[in-house]
Ligand code: CP
């Protein structure tokens with residue numbers, strides 16, 4: 001991870017270890033020590049889609065590192081009226097020191113990063129959500145002290161979360177199974193890239209056997225609202241509920257990137273089970289891990 005974080009392909013195992021050590025440091029010392037890696041730096045946060053966690057954790061994170069976060073609603077930018085990604089990258093590189101961007105097309109952020117002379121961090125596209133999965137892996141390691149665990153993702157196997165989680169399994173050697181219907185099966189190319197760490201299985205009851213972690217995501221991701229009825233019908237047998245969780249390992253933990261839809265991808269009794277559900281620790285870790293990502297990138301550039 002030198003300048004950009006566009007997918008988890010941008011980080012290697014040694015960098016992940018360094019990142020998690022820094023994340024732990026930020027988490028343990030929050031509010032105690034002044035870390036000034038972003039002092040005097042302005043970071044643009046461009047959002048083309050809704051956000052609660054990502055926006056707030058990045059705004060607070062930039063501020064805590066001594067920097068100045070600028071929230072930019074892309075529909076109010078000229079980008080939203082047809083100015084090219086390339087011209088936007090050139091202009092913003094003259095004002096800002098870094099860009100965090102949530103948008104639809106992965107190709108757009110790849111182009112933004114190619115043209116921009118400043119770091120670009122992917123805050124979610126239709127295809128990937130690397131910052132989320134870094135926080136998830138950190139959370140698993142906090143709970144289990146190791147990533148030598150079995151994590152089963154149940155639901156939309158073609159989502160940005162499933163794609164990034166597969167890359168996360170490859171990065172760490174974590175064993176992962178995706179349980180999804182054929183219509184929402186994981187990308188064959190990413191499955192091949194992440195073999196032998198990731199497998200696909202249509203039957204959630206079979207997949208979940210021995211799972212230490214069960215992860216799900218919404219059935220209707222942002223940008224896919226027109227497919228809502230079809231998705232809800234096809235994915236209905238993939239709800240994470242107490243009956244399914246009973247087939248997992250003893251002490252299984254439940255993960256969800258949030259926002260959650262109780263009664264759809266997860267039942268309320270799983271989501272709200274304080275012994276099983278670790279979703280708020282997971283959400284909190286977004287802040288600590290993203291501070292570590294930004295610090296590492298700016299420390300690397302300063303070398
Ligand atoms: N998990 C996540 O990225 O949440 P937001 O959409 O609220 O940012």
Ligand code: NVA
Nearest residue numbers: 159217221222257258
């Ligand atoms: N797959 C979801 C993730 C939200 C954080 C979406 O893209 O809407």
